[in-house]
Amino acid sequence: MLPDDAGGSGLRRGLEALKIFKGRVDTLLATFEGSPGSYAKVAAHTLSPAAFCGKGEFAEATGLHREYERVHERITSLSKSLALQIEAMQIAVHGADIGFDNLEDDLRRRFHEIRTEINEQQAEAQSDQKRSDQQQAKAGY
Numbered sequence: 001m002l003p004d005d006a007g008g009s010g011l012r013r014g015l016e017a018l019k020i021f022k023g024r025v026d027t028l029l030a031t032f033e034g035s036p037g038s039y040a041k042v043a044a045h046t047l048s049p050a051a052f053c054g055k056g057e058f059a060e061a062t063g064l065h066r067e068y069e070r071v072h073e074r075i076t077s078l079s080k081s082l083a084l085q086i087e088a089m090q091i092a093v094h095g096a097d098i099g100f101d102n103l104e105d106d107l108r109r110r111f112h113e114i115r116t117e118i119n120e121q122q123a124e125a126q127s128d129q130k131r132s133d134q135q136q137a138k139a140g141y
Helices: 008-034 040-044 059-097 105-139
Strands: none
Touching: 008 040, 059 105
């Protein structure tokens, strides 16, 4: 027979690992935001298109900036998604501890709200990726 806490203990370890991972992602994001490559610092250091190619256009520079914004948004979205998933795990661990039938209604409702929000984020990310792929295909990248 397994001890009564065997499942809950494993969930707690998994939850702790997710918290550590989310902390690392948040640190990465904060480091990135404070670096010379951050959006604010890059945006503050503007160069006119003429600095790259005279009076012509430089499509590659525009494409690079567009990719930068896409990646930054994706990292931010990932961090938010991780926070939501950790909150959901916390609710699940609590439910495992007390029994899901004993879980408060507001926690059940919050769990389902989180699940819905994560599903919406995933659908939006997939749609954005598809749109980006289509734009790159049209641009010949």
